Amino acid sequence: MTRVPIVRPADLGVLPEPRGGDLLAVDDPVVGVDLRGPVTAVGGVGATGGRRGDRILVGIGPVAPGWEGLVDDLDLTLAPSAAGVATVAVPDPVAALDALGAAVAVAPRAAGALAGLLRWSGGLSVHDGLDAESFAYSTLLGGVEFREWLDRRGARPAPPEVDDPVLVERVGGELRLTLNRPERRNAYGRLLRDALVDALDLALLDASVERVVLAGAGPAFCAGGDLAEFGTTPDLVTAHLVRTRGGAARPLHALAGRVEVRLHGACVGAGIELPAFAGRVVAAPGTTIRLPEVAMGLIPGAGGTVSIPRRIGRHRTLYLALSGVSLSAEVARDWGLVDAIGTVVGGGGSAEG
Numbered sequence: 643m644t645r646v647p648i649v650r651p652a653d654l655g656v657l658p659e660p661r662g663g664d665l666l667a668v669d670d671p672v673v674g675v676d677l678r679g680p681v682t683a684v685g686g687v688g689a690t691g692g693r694r695g696d697r698i699l700v701g702i703g704p705v706a707p708g709w710e711g712l713v714d715d716l717d718l719t720l721a722p723s724a725a726g727v728a729t730v731a732v733p734d735p736v737a738a739l740d741a742l743g744a745a746v747a748v749a750p751r752a753a754g755a756l757a758g759l760l761r762w763s764g765g766l767s768v769h770d771g772l773d774a775e776s777f778a779y780s781t782l783l784g785g786v787e788f789r790e791w792l793d794r795r796g797a798r799p800a801p802p803e804v805d806d807p808v809l810v811e812r813v814g815g816e817l818r819l820t821l822n823r824p825e826r827r828n829a830y831g832r833l834l835r836d837a838l839v840d841a842l843d844l845a846l847l848d849a850s851v852e853r854v855v856l857a858g859a860g861p862a863f864c865a866g867g868d869l870a871e872f873g874t875t876p877d878l879v880t881a882h883l884v885r886t887r888g889g890a891a892r893p894l895h896a897l898a899g900r901v902e903v904r905l906h907g908a909c910v911g912a913g914i915e916l917p918a919f920a921g922r923v924v925a926a927p928g929t930t931i932r933l934p935e936v937a938m939g940l941i942p943g944a945g946g947t948v949s950i951p952r953r954i955g956r957h958r959t960l961y962l963a964l965s966g967v968s969l970s971a972e973v974a975r976d977w978g979l980v981d982a983i984g985t986v987v988g989g990g991g992s993a994e995g
Contacts, residue, residue, distance in 0.1 A: 646670070646673065647673055649673060651709075654699070671743075672746050672753075674702045675712070677703050677712065696754045700739055700742065701718070704721050705729070713725070717761070727955035730961045741965070745936070749939045751782070752938075755778050757964075775942070780881055786939075801829070803833065804822075806822055815851060817845050817853070819857070821858040821859060821864055824861065828913070835890060853900055853901075856904070863909050864913030866910035894920060895919045899921045908932070909925075910933075910934060914950070916949070918979065919945060923979070925975070925980040926984070928971065929970075930971070953979050
């Protein structure tokens with residue numbers, strides 16, 4: 643495995659940046675920043691203060707006293723124990739840095755685009771943030787990393803039509819919605835997306851709906867976007883409009899105070915990006931959470947760069963997306979990505995444990 647370079651904070655200002663024809667060759671897209679020693683001067687400008695350059699800067703702990711401000715400015719920090727929301731606890735920070743560098747090397751342009759987006763988009767409104775995410779996503783759809791992923795994946799048949807991709811049940815003031823494509827692990831494809839948006843519109847239009855409960859049928863709540871539909875939108879403008887105006891992120895945000903989402907099994911990509919908009923998220927024991935998009939040459943595109951940072955911060959969001967690691971329900975609860983762990987019973991009931 644290629645070792646990721648580690649520099650002292652004082653050396654940040656002298657890192658060479660690519661110029662001219664070198665712009666397409668991403669050398670050392672990840673650089674570690676050693677925070678284990680005494681406080682010294684810092685070269686360059688903090689990430690949140692307009693830092694120039696496309697490298698992803700990862701702090702390496704344990705963090706010595708006095709470096710807390712720099713931890714906030716870096717893209718994320720790895721340390722043996724968490725010291726706030728900007729830090730990810732790992733047993734061996736240097737080994738974790740190298741693993742992160744190997745993951746980024748698969749799609750460095752997508753990784754850099756995501757890191758850059760997360761540095762500044764947190765100050766936007768939800769609607770503006772969704773637009774910013776989608777513009778970046780559409781750009782990457784036209785990139786070489788996504789095309790290479792499509793080539794490796796190969797052609798896939800379109801998913802079959804079904805009558806009820808989302809089950810809708812009204813019980814008093816409660817609207818129960820159940821993702822109902824268990825044979826595709828409730829993949830967030832066109833049919834399911836449109837049916838879910840239609841169902842959420844019912845709650846938006848009917849003030850007597852006091853509560854919306856969203857769950858999933860079968861072995862998983864939602865295994866992410868339907869891979870058979872990736873890259874099939876006629877053009878990038880249409881893809882942007884479908885994601886932002888026709889997706890479920892906006893109505894879920896509008897209904898957040900009335901929505902509870904019940905997760906179980908694999909929650910991948912859209913399967914956690916959309917639930918993170920809800921006011922309450924309950925995960926069954928054994929639930930796993932993962933953001934796989936960067937390895938495809940993309941970034942989270944169902945609203946995840948907006949919803950997830952609002953729950954766990956931009957640093958841990960970036961780690962989750964770049965590493966592709968599977969997050970347990972317990973860690974997700976500790977981070978605030980889910981609110982409770984409990985027994986999930988379809989769309990009709992749950993018991994916290």
